[in-house]
Amino acid sequence: MSVFSDYKNELMDAAHNERIRLALSRAIKSYRANTNEALRKFPHTIKLAEEVREIKSRAIGEMEKLAQQACEAFEFNKGKAYIARTTADVLSIIDKLVGTGKLIVKGKSMTCEEIDLREHLEHRGNEVFETDLGEFICQKLPSRPMHILSPAIHVPKEDVARLFSRITGEELPADISILVDTARKLLREKYFQADIGMSGANVVAADTGTLFIIENEGNVRLSTGAPRVHIALVGMEKLVPTLMDAYKVAEVTWRYANYTVPSYVSLVSGPSKTGDIEKVTTYGAHGPKELHVIFFDGGRTELAKHPILRQALFCLRCGGCLYECPVYAVTAGHFGDKYFAGCGTVWAATISHKTEKAAALAYTCLTCGRCKVRCPMQIDSPAMCVEVRKMIAEGYIPPPED
């Protein structure tokens, strides 16, 4: 069986899965209603998105410089910062920091997903808890995340109730508030027992060295606030020059992710510190004593040179496009690899170097273009998919690294 056959089988299984369709139709309806309401309430977002597109377009061209600058800023703030070129580089840095036999609480991060970090850490004898509810559900099912923001988008509440009943040994109803409360109880103590907290970041200000982490559940605040060590893994495309740029990116991101405003935005610039006794700065007050920020290249600086495909690096990961994709509506993240739909196709082709998978994904795009209408960065996914088709047909896809 070829990669294409396997993929097509998977896609068709998903398309015939009533659970996926039920969950997705609920999600699409609520996404559209919430986003339209958020944009109606804050109409300046549309202009702001244009400004952010300019910011991202410039920043993608100077990722290398911004990464250097951000590293200096984090070091100045008494954090540690690293630039990792390959997945192997990331894992070697993290292995040195984590070691083995540790308890780790983790916020949701697509970059961690990209390199299968959780599986790697578990394999090395660590216990890892995904703390984002959707990601927690995916970890326990197990299932791979099917949406960049809402990883368990494909799982209806009835299935979550069955899963949580199995974990707790109690018969739980398909009542969302009871299920949320159950997750809270299951994870509560882990934050305080954990040795290490891990996160990604939605955007990073290079000038001040500040991570912006957008969330609603509060799990990221606990994961990055309670343990003694915070490790953040960030794709280099998340860098922008200034704190104000980062703020603008963050606001556009959450608005198109269907929020008027999220419950929490954590700005993390260094380890926890206090000067309250004799004005002597001492690190590791209530929060982490150590902050480690790893900037991951993994093919991004190369991708940035491509005139059409570089758009994939503008992606804010709001996930709006997915709700407008007719194929995604019936197959969820099965139309994807590490990332989904158009950007997922580019990622598979140029970052993960999975040529056959990329081909299968590229030909799954209807080229209907509704994703582009939704995208705050106006990323032209059909054009990117057609370009990937061309690169494959003409043999421009480079071979896998190492």
Added chain:
Amino acid sequence: MGNKELIPPGLTYLADNITSKHNLLGTGKGAGARWAKGLNLPRESETIFFAGCGYQYASELESLMSLIRRIDRSAVSTEMAMSVASFQKRLGIDAAGIYRRVMSRGGEEDAQPLVSAVKVLNKLGIKFGYLADDEPCCGGLLHYIGLQSEFAKHAQDVYGQLKARKVKQIISIVPSCTYTLRNLMTQSVNGHDLEVKHFCQVVAENISGRELSFPRQVKVTYHDPCQLVRYLGLVEPPRQILKAIKGIKLIEADWTKGEWATCCGGGGGFEAVFPELSQILAVNRAKELVDTGAELIVTHCPGCIMQLKTGLKELKVNNIQVLDLAQVVAMAMGV
């Protein structure tokens, strides 16, 4: 050195037809132009009507699709898209024969939108010709398949043919052909100076003050073809036309209209690679349109018509008709 084996063969099959036979279906020269017999259209004209493959070969495409879908559902389905030709052989299916049989029955009904469009343009007093069996395939599918250098070559050839016939303006009716002739070709041909307009633009510009009346009172919903609405940006002209027709009440979905319209599931060759999934998407879109409460679905693309008819059939909805905008205008003009 490319990876052409990674292109799904359903698509390479169509691509070969374009490059070797100059039409999507690989049928004989002249077969597609039969619809225009009796319309007395001149071949020589500065302005030509570009009919495209879609409507001309609609019935052949439809039987090709039902064939592909049948195979796609069968046990051997998964390798299907990777090797259309070999399965046609293994299952003893003579695709070419099927087309021939369909051809002999005639595809007049499917080509009806073209006849209507010509009558509408005549009524509007527009002077134009039709290249008939000399009309080249625009080759747009080559671009979408990823065969850009083949497309570029083809585009230069097509452009040369049109220029040799002294064509200056094109009124094109298939949305994707229109985008190809107007936009994609410009990127591949130096000094491209053909003026390309879509049929609905020409109609919208020329109908003011005319008496347009549909034969009956009817609630109509309009399905925007992707290429027409999002590629060519034609949101208003079809609506302006429908609203100008007495007897038609336009009712639309709250969200999935205009630039937010849902794709019918047939686009960019998708239907040839994922025929079964394409049908699921056709059903989904048909459902959205049925839910508006319309009695008539109007659209403006041969692919969409085929998909929506399939969708309605699967939904077992048989009291809603699908018509092309050109047909509706012709009916409203009484031509």
